[in-house]
Amino acid sequence: MENNGTNNHPSDCDVTVQLSDCDREDAQTVFATLDHVFAGGESSAPGPRTGHGAEPTVWMATFDSSARSGDDLPDPPRLASPVQALLTGDQHAVSEVEKALGQLFDVRSSESVAGEHEKEARLLLASR
Template sequence: MNSPVAHVPQVEVVVSDCSATDAGSLFAELCRHFGSDRCATDTPHETSGSRPTMWTGTFDTSASPGESPGTASAQPLSGSVKAELQGEPRAVERLRQALDETFVVQQLGVVAGDQEVDVELRLESRRPA
């Protein structure tokens, strides 16, 4: 007999096509909403060479953040940022909703499996009204 699949709240986020500063701003914003293996003050750094740089973080969509969501506003991004979210569909959707609150989010692609989804997004700062 098959048992129901348990909800796994972790989402892996891979950030690329941006500066280290923008990657840090995105991770800091996610740390305002969720527990993480990263600290909101962790600063990504650039690597030298011609290879693309990617930064990763794992966010627990069921855990309380390290700081309260209302403590600081998001730093604006200097350009667009590519983010790939991978995890259980409900956890990915919860993290995506947090991104929608702060950034302009464009979905570039999605691959869905039996128990996991992989969503590719392009994020940009919201323009002041």
């Protein structure tokens, strides 16, 4: 296991989550939900709105799949519209995050591509 040196956990537990085709509020909802499930994530969730420039087309954060909090969410997360999510990382780590998202959101479509050590999963998330 390779250690990334900055968080004192194996880097093969990290999953990068990229969200696209969504607004800031939906990205915040997905990342806040993952922050709740995977305590101690390195989320750089979208901050408060500043300026009047164009929104980014992709929101990105990294989560430690080994830091599952076990806490239940008080209410199901709500999304204004479906959100495309791309998960990348170690096969087991991506599967853990994919399973958590499937318990929290309605996964309308799912595609996975597995490599020798890594996995890429594309999900379409919607409110339950």
